[in-house]
Amino acid sequence: MTEPTPPTPGDDGDAQRIIFAITAALLVLVVTYKVGQSDAPVQAPVEVAADAAFSPPAESTIPAGPDGDAIRRGRLIFTASAAHAGQYVGNGLTCSNCHLDAGRKADASPMWAAWVSYPAYRAKNGRVNTMEDRIRDCFLYSMNAPASKAGAPPPYGDDIYRDLQSYFAWLATGAPSGKPLPGRGFIKLATTPIGHDPVRGAIVFAGQCASCHGANGQGQANPDGSYTIPPLWGARSYNWGAGMTGLASAAGFIKANMPYGEGNTLTDQQAWDVAAYVDSRERPRDPRQTGTVESARKQFHPKGDYYGQEIDGKMLGS
Numbered sequence: 001m002t003e004p005t006p007p008t009p010g011d012d013g014d015a016q017r018i019i020f021a022i023t024a025a026l027l028v029l030v031v032t033y034k035v036g037q038s039d040a041p042v043q044a045p046v047e048v049a050a051d052a053a054f055s056p057p058a059e060s061t062i063p064a065g066p067d068g069d070a071i072r073r074g075r076l077i078f079t080a081s082a083a084h085a086g087q088y089v090g091n092g093l094t095c096s097n098c099h100l101d102a103g104r105k106a107d108a109s110p111m112w113a114a115w116v117s118y119p120a121y122r123a124k125n126g127r128v129n130t131m132e133d134r135i136r137d138c139f140l141y142s143m144n145a146p147a148s149k150a151g152a153p154p155p156y157g158d159d160i161y162r163d164l165q166s167y168f169a170w171l172a173t174g175a176p177s178g179k180p181l182p183g184r185g186f187i188k189l190a191t192t193p194i195g196h197d198p199v200r201g202a203i204v205f206a207g208q209c210a211s212c213h214g215a216n217g218q219g220q221a222n223p224d225g226s227y228t229i230p231p232l233w234g235a236r237s238y239n240w241g242a243g244m245t246g247l248a249s250a251a252g253f254i255k256a257n258m259p260y261g262e263g264n265t266l267t268d269q270q271a272w273d274v275a276a277y278v279d280s281r282e283r284p285r286d287p288r289q290t291g292t293v294e295s296a297r298k299q300f301h302p303k304g305d306y307y308g309q310e311i312d313g314k315m316l317g318s
């Protein structure tokens with residue numbers, strides 16, 4: 001990788017990121033073009049749309065006026081979180097590091113699919129969540145808000161939620177509601193006969209990931225503390241409460257989206273193994289832990305991630 005160019009404040013990328021974005025945009029264009037080439041009869045668009053991912057409106061069509069201003073502010077919070085919601089960000093990530101292409105990309109938990117899916121019950125916190133609740137959780141865990149200046153996610157009712165929701169609602173312009181949209185969340189990978197293994201994953205990591213994320217997984221930092229390539233573990237990454245610590249989520253995200261710009265090139269086995277490697281490294285504490293790691297593991301980590309397990313002689317999460 002070449003030297004990262006220092007980013008302009010308020011901007012959300014440098015030359016490398018722009019190249020990545022263009023690559024991603026071209027892929028989207030190719031996919032869109034193929035969908036557009038479908039020879040299904042014009043009278044039956046519903047059948048076609050049932051499998052094809054919803055396509056959010058083009059960036060250039062964000063309207064002028066107060067609504068457009070809120071949408072643009074929301075987009076900036078999403079793509080340059082530290083610059084536009086910095087008080088509540090406790091790590092080096094932005095929302096769009098995981099929700100790719102500014103929350104537009106199918107199979108990278110796109111925000112148009114999320115928008116039409118709330119309010120909804122979430123087992124994680126045992127109640128019906130509004131969109132505001134759901135965003136708050138990503139601040140708390142994925143953005144490690146406990147380590148931010150404010151020490152917590154934005155308070156309920158904060159303009160940050162208003163602006164983000166304006167952006168999501170706009171992304172979902174024309175999306176059908178009342179049923180899950182194809183492309184929501186991450187793909188679900190079938191388990192493999194030999195299971196997942198961090199030791200095998202380390203080999204995948206060295207060969208397919210380290211060139212960008214660094215041999216130590218710490219990404220590529222800019223002088224101002226922002227990142228050209230985000231960190232995958234350690235103090236500046238997502239914490240032990242985050243959805244990405246779940247192996248199935250991480251494996252599904254990685255399979256469809258990594259190596260960046262080359263999604264769906266790893267085998268399922270490689271995706272599981274490298275997810276196991278990434279998610280068996282140390283990261284910031286689970287904010288839900290009040291007692292011991294063991295008790296937090298029993299209460300909040302029943303589905304077998306690496307939290308509380310011993311790796312290289314150390315118990316993860318402590």
Ligand code: HEC
Pocket residue numbers: 078081093094095096097098099109110113114115117134135138139142143164184185186238242243244249
């Ligand atoms: C470290 C990766 C990561 C970061 C950073 C991140 N998220 Fe998430 N987010 C996830 C994961 C994982 C899920 C669960 C995806 C799934 O449905 O399987 C999720 C889900 C969501 C959902 C619900 C999606 C749905 O379809 O139900 C919303 C809304 C959301 N995130 C918003 C945000 C916002 C806003 C930010 C920035 C403040 C953010 N996320 C930062 C990983 C991340």
Ligand code: HEC
Pocket residue numbers: 020093096097098100101204205208209210211212213228229230231232237238244254258259260266274275278
């Ligand atoms: C070509 C460079 C490149 C390669 C190679 C690459 N990544 Fe990434 N990765 C990125 C970039 C850039 C992002 C953030 C995307 C964005 O903001 O649009 C990212 C984001 C991520 C994220 C979510 C954000 C975070 O910090 O947790 C994970 C997880 C991830 N990569 C894992 C992997 C794994 C595992 C591999 C190897 C299989 C890999 N990446 C290979 C560039 C790369």
